[in-house]
Amino acid sequence: MKHHELTYRMKEKAELVQAVVTTVCSMEDVLRYVVDLTLRQNGKSLVAPCLDSQNRQVLETFCSAAGLTFLHPPLRNHLTDIHTALTHADWAIAETGTLVLNSASEDLRIATMLSETHVAWIPASRILPDAVALSDRLIETMKSPPGYMSFITGASRTADIERVLAIGVHGPQTLHILIMEENPS
Amino acid sequence: MIQTAQDMKTYRDRIRAALENRFLRKALDNFASAYKVSRAKAFEGIDLETLKDQIATGKDQALTQLELLFNRFKAEAEAAGAVVHLARTAREANEIIAKIGRNNGVTSIVKSKSMTAEETHLNDHLEAEGFNVTETDLGEWIIQLRHEGPSHMVMPAIHLSRQQVGTLFGDVTQTPVDLEDIDRMVKVARKELRPAFLAADMGISGANLAIAETGTLGIISNEGNARLTTTLPRVHVALVGLDKLVPDLSAALRIIQVLPKNATGQALTSYVTFITGAVECGASDSGKKILHIVFLDNGRLDLAKDPVFSEALRCIRCGACSNVCPVYGKVGGHTLGHVYIGAIGLILTYFYHGKDNARAIVRNCLNCQACKSVCPVNIDLPYLIKKVYANILKDEGTRPAKNTVLSTVMKNRYLFHSLLKMASTLQKPLVQKEAGVLRHLPFIFGKAHEFRTLPALAKKSFRDQWPKIRPQIQNPKYRVALFGGCVVDFVSPEQALSLVRLLTRYNVQMEYPMGQSCCGLPAMMMAEEQTAMAVAVQNLDAMDPDRYDYIVVLCASCGSHLKEGYSRLLADTSEVTEKLRCLQDKLIDFSSFMVNVLKAAPEDFLQNQTRVAYHSPCHLCRGLGVTREPRELLQTAGLDYAPCKDEDVCCGFGGSYSLEFPEISAEILRQKLDNVENTGAEVLVTDCPGCVLQLRGGMDKRNSRVRVQHIAEVVAENLKDP
Numbered sequence A: 001m002k003h004h005e006l007t008y009r010m011k012e013k014a015e016l017v018q019a020v021v022t023t024v025c026s027m028e029d030v031l032r033y034v035v036d037l038t039l040r041q042n043g044k045s046l047v048a049p050c051l052d053s054q055n056r057q058v059l060e061t062f063c064s065a066a067g068l069t070f071l072h073p074p075l076r077n078h079l080t081d082i083h084t085a086l087t088h089a090d091w092a093i094a095e096t097g098t099l100v101l102n103s104a105s106e107d108l109r110i111a112t113m114l115s116e117t118h119v120a121w122i123p124a125s126r127i128l129p130d131a132v133a134l135s136d137r138l139i140e141t142m143k144s145p146p147g148y149m150s151f152i153t154g155a156s157r158t159a160d161i162e163r164v165l166a167i168g169v170h171g172p173q174t175l176h177i178l179i180m181e182e183n184p185s
Numbered sequence B: 001m002i003q004t005a006q007d008m009k010t011y012r013d014r015i016r017a018a019l020e021n022r023f024l025r026k027a028l029d030n031f032a033s034a035y036k037v038s039r040a041k042a043f044e045g046i047d048l049e050t051l052k053d054q055i056a057t058g059k060d061q062a063l064t065q066l067e068l069l070f071n072r073f074k075a076e077a078e079a080a081g082a083v084v085h086l087a088r089t090a091r092e093a094n095e096i097i098a099k100i101g102r103n104n105g106v107t108s109i110v111k112s113k114s115m116t117a118e119e120t121h122l123n124d125h126l127e128a129e130g131f132n133v134t135e136t137d138l139g140e141w142i143i144q145l146r147h148e149g150p151s152h153m154v155m156p157a158i159h160l161s162r163q164q165v166g167t168l169f170g171d172v173t174q175t176p177v178d179l180e181d182i183d184r185m186v187k188v189a190r191k192e193l194r195p196a197f198l199a200a201d202m203g204i205s206g207a208n209l210a211i212a213e214t215g216t217l218g219i220i221s222n223e224g225n226a227r228l229t230t231t232l233p234r235v236h237v238a239l240v241g242l243d244k245l246v247p248d249l250s251a252a253l254r255i256i257q258v259l260p261k262n263a264t265g266q267a268l269t270s271y272v273t274f275i276t277g278a279v280e281c282g283a284s285d286s287g288k289k290i291l292h293i294v295f296l297d298n299g300r301l302d303l304a305k306d307p308v309f310s311e312a313l314r315c316i317r318c319g320a321c322s323n324v325c326p327v328y329g330k331v332g333g334h335t336l337g338h339v340y341i342g343a344i345g346l347i348l349t350y351f352y353h354g355k356d357n358a359r360a361i362v363r364n365c366l367n368c369q370a371c372k373s374v375c376p377v378n379i380d381l382p383y384l385i386k387k388v389y390a391n392i393l394k395d396e397g398t399r400p401a402k403n404t405v406l407s408t409v410m411k412n413r414y415l416f417h418s419l420l421k422m423a424s425t426l427q428k429p430l431v432q433k434e435a436g437v438l439r440h441l442p443f444i445f446g447k448a449h450e451f452r453t454l455p456a457l458a459k460k461s462f463r464d465q466w467p468k469i470r471p472q473i474q475n476p477k478y479r480v481a482l483f484g485g486c487v488v489d490f491v492s493p494e495q496a497l498s499l500v501r502l503l504t505r506y507n508v509q510m511e512y513p514m515g516q517s518c519c520g521l522p523a524m525m526m527a528e529e530q531t532a533m534a535v536a537v538q539n540l541d542a543m544d545p546d547r548y549d550y551i552v553v554l555c556a557s558c559g560s561h562l563k564e565g566y567s568r569l570l571a572d573t574s575e576v577t578e579k580l581r582c583l584q585d586k587l588i589d590f591s592s593f594m595v596n597v598l599k600a601a602p603e604d605f606l607q608n609q610t611r612v613a614y615h616s617p618c619h620l621c622r623g624l625g626v627t628r629e630p631r632e633l634l635q636t637a638g639l640d641y642a643p644c645k646d647e648d649v650c651c652g653f654g655g656s657y658s659l660e661f662p663e664i665s666a667e668i669l670r671q672k673l674d675n676v677e678n679t680g681a682e683v684l685v686t687d688c689p690g691c692v693l694q695l696r697g698g699m700d701k702r703n704s705r706v707r708v709q710h711i712a713e714v715v716a717e718n719l720k721d722p
């Protein structure tokens, strides 16, 4: 499958499970997106545990300009006050609209579990057709433990009361996926 | 505390109470209908049969080497910083976990969903030891607050209404909750449970998979509570049944591909988590998670070696066998299981929770095969259920009197047939003349049986009519033998007479081998395997397949028993293997014979377009896998076939089942007949004389204008004269 087909499929399947999917062109787009989203949701705080230092500085500047608190690791100190978590995803699986995050880092886990809104960006080239296409890479990671690998498909959900679907039980209430198109030019 | 009925009287009382719960029935019915649609959709474009075979074969291989897989898992996981335990019994598992708690100074525990922990009654044990335990899966939390067991393996609180949950939450939070607003209730749970996560010292999870090659746990969940449970507290204990061991990641991925789709029709759960070893954890002094993995044997290693029952360990706990079970749909999980629910529950209860808890529930199976056809790992659930029943009868050393009588009579064909003849005379005062039904049921039947009329035995059985009516065909196209079965022979000979008419018209020489007897399925249903085997041998003697081109059955149950049941019963009788194979190759159901062999054509029939509905007998559509031919035949025979909701759901007959559990049978039948009446059909057609008996009795009782007929009858009625 061509990249744009995989991107299309990924978007379609992720939207079926209530994820919000957007295509972006640069890291700056990503950073602006989380800040805007947090403001729109009346959030007060933001974490970005796996961001490189250069982008983190940019994000921190955006945050202070927007009046948002940028929370620093270790995130165990902020378990109850994370509004938005920005992370990358290592891979995505188009067949089911799934993000795959190597979550060995505790900060990454806390960010993706205890935030109200999770925003993940993924390079389009890292979208794979199905889980089988991922298995070699998964095995590789599992063979260098310890490890905590997460497949995330949509927001946290339940149908435990009368089988009525309700979103946002224990995990994030919304999931945003930013697919980054690498620009060949 | 779970209290499962241990005798039939208590069990019948429970069933009656469950049947009064109209909310439950409605909820389960809606779920069953929605489930079928979403499951089909989820599997679109996937070669499910191949996938099922792969998973089942993989599981079977794993089961022969559980100890090896365990050792590999242990080595890998311990190298990655985990401690791996093996608990021989449920009690041992609970004690190991309590000890881990004590050794680590734990006071409060959060738990994510684990059927294995339900199996060991872990919460009771931990609470008695003074730990504070909070279930965090929404459904589990609800039933924990209500002090109940789960009523479904995947949706533990499916038996409760939003109002019940809302009221409960209102009591717990001391704040009134809008009784209609499910979203709000979910948010209440989120808010109430968050502090428990934050305060917990220990998290207990189950695992759906244990991958031996890397020592990895695989956990499938939707709510996100399993992730929090395995992340926030400094100690993580996973309690895992040994049967969850798989050799490698590809085996795990195959199961993950199927499980959520088969469970609820969801393509994939929100979260799939793979944990390998002790990951970083800021709450623990060492900066590493204290990870203990407790594997539970509790009979699994023995079970894995059992030639018959080991296949029960293939179960991946998707719960689908409950979703499609007509009995589950009427009485719910608390009445159809102990800890494990539904078809697989009827089996596992015996092995994990003892014969006392299994004794009554194991009888509550119609043998409709719906569970078997939906099971993603091809477990022959109805067969194993009967086998468990047989084991219990053996353990207890006493058989119900009716079993002894049935066995004695059935083994001796002459006795059996003369008793039936005698009964036909004796019943005369009870028979309502024109209708051919029993006017009064003999007093041994109680009021509960009045949901349908029972047919009278025919004045003259088919076998007694046969010598006089046997047609002699010149240069026949085919020679076929009819395997009649008891109902056709003694209750509904008119169905066989219709066949005679049709076959004559199509130039087929029919025979009725007189040495044939009951197929033996009723004996199997009562777990009398020896008797079933004896009659199988008699029938094989009576029906010499070499003499016929085909052996036709009018009864789908006989047909599927001859096909599948006999292979199993006579597996060790090598001198008949060849003959049996030959008979099975020639065995064909009526509709397939008409459509595929005789190539019945519309011009042979009056095209009167009578509107008919169709009931697809369990043993035809699932037992013999025949679904297209009967529907095609109806249309060929000039009838207007009106599709009906749930055509392939059991009619509730199940042979002796309807006598043992009349209230459930009545309820299943009621729904079936409602669906049929909604089609506006004049005639309800089916191709199993047992179903005819049940359906006709039910229609008769409700004074419906819908006639019920065997497909051979309606087809013969429309046959044009040559």
Ligand code: SF4
Binding pocket: B321, B324, B325, B326, B327, B328, B342, B343, B364, B365, B366, B367, B368, B369, B370, B371, B372, B381, B382
């Ligand atoms: S055979 Fe039918 S009645 Fe028996 S457990 Fe399976 S689905 Fe339920």
Ligand code: SF4
Binding pocket: B314, B315, B316, B317, B318, B319, B320, B321, B322, B343, B344, B371, B374, B375, B376, B377, B379, B381
């Ligand atoms: S027996 Fe089969 S259908 Fe039932 S829960 Fe287990 S895997 Fe699912």
